[in-house]
Amino acid sequence: MLRTILPLVAMVSLGLFNLGAANAGQVALTSSASVKNDLKYLLYTPDGYEASTESYPLVIWLHGGDQGGSDIEKVKSSGIPKLIEDGKQFPFLVFSPQNPSEELLYPIEKVDSALEEVISKYRVDRSRIYVVGFSRGGFGAWALAEQFPDKFAAIVPIAGGGNRHYLNRTNEKAAFWVFHGSDDDVIPLSDSVVLYERLKTLKRNARLTVLEGVDHSGVEWATLNDAELWDWLLKQRLEEAPQ
Template identity: 45%
Template sequence: MLSIPDDYNQKANMDYPLVLFLHGMGERGSDLNAVKANGLPKLAEEQNFPFILVSPQCPLGVERYSTWLLHIDSIYALLEDLITQYRVDEDRIYVTGLSMGGYGTWEIAKQHPEKFAAMAPICGGGSVEHLERLKDVPVWAFHGAKDDVVPMEESQVMVEALRSAGGNVKLTIYPEATHDSWTETYNDPAFYTWLLNQKRAKGRIIK
């Protein structure tokens, strides 16, 4: 699913930031309308974002075991294809996602740290292996303190490990939030201000 800024065709000489959004487990399948259930694709139905928004859908897979972690290469290939087709500012490419997409956010950024200007995983987690590769990628993570689906500790472990590796990382905990810590995050103008102000660090070369 792709959302383009309203002024895209009016500013032919302008490159746009690109945000990659990874949905949660409940939106897997082959019905693209399901991707609009939560997060940025849902909001894009109601407002115009000043960035290109790409929201791929994770296939359901055999026996329902499919997650973003199995499709990192496909996501990256999609991103590369979009860069060739649209006017993308390659110093302002971002990734964010919620729940299963939060795990995917950590993983794709870890595998391709040279590509992203910043990342924002929400109620996610992952493996701390090779996390030092993200030390030059600004990270803002979010989690609900009362999350009964993905424990808050999942984000805390990632954040502390990256901080120990010298990373530029911060974690926002919503004291009363359960699993839905994305609504408050994506409704906060400060989130977009922070995200869109990040630029790829000099010296990080796109591979």
């Protein structure tokens, strides 16, 4: 059962969770950005990308703590990359950087540097770049929104947390959808509630969904398998996107 704070508008599913097409693919890469950066990442291109000349939305996926380290294959074991490995396809690019640390938070500056490298090599619609992060990656999603506020049209932290005092740096035109499980015993629900309430005080476009009876491990999949999330996400655009 979902308890959603803020009225939600019913949306029609775009059928994102179909079996993967032959032209869609997810490859492992290492950043070669001019800033010293050896960040490893997965890059997914959707079906039809190679044959098209259009720019595509891009979703940044930030994984939880268990996928950190130096083995990029671990990133495929969870979250959006796992859905892709299982044959799902999406109508957008997916950039999935690996946190090189198994204990520390994401190196946000390196993530941004690698992101700019991806943008320079692929046809990315800069008005439709989104951040989705779970657990430690949820902390990373909040941090990206605060440190690079002019890049992202929407931010989706799942069971994450952060410092509410930095939220005044976020873009007033960006949209936030925060998810957390009511039974999370790893990162307290209150961490997301405090941040959401601060966003509302700042008059940001924000909503909070609390998944009743869901613990820390369950909230990731419950959120990512919610077709309404993807419908909502792809409607978000940054009015003054960088060129």
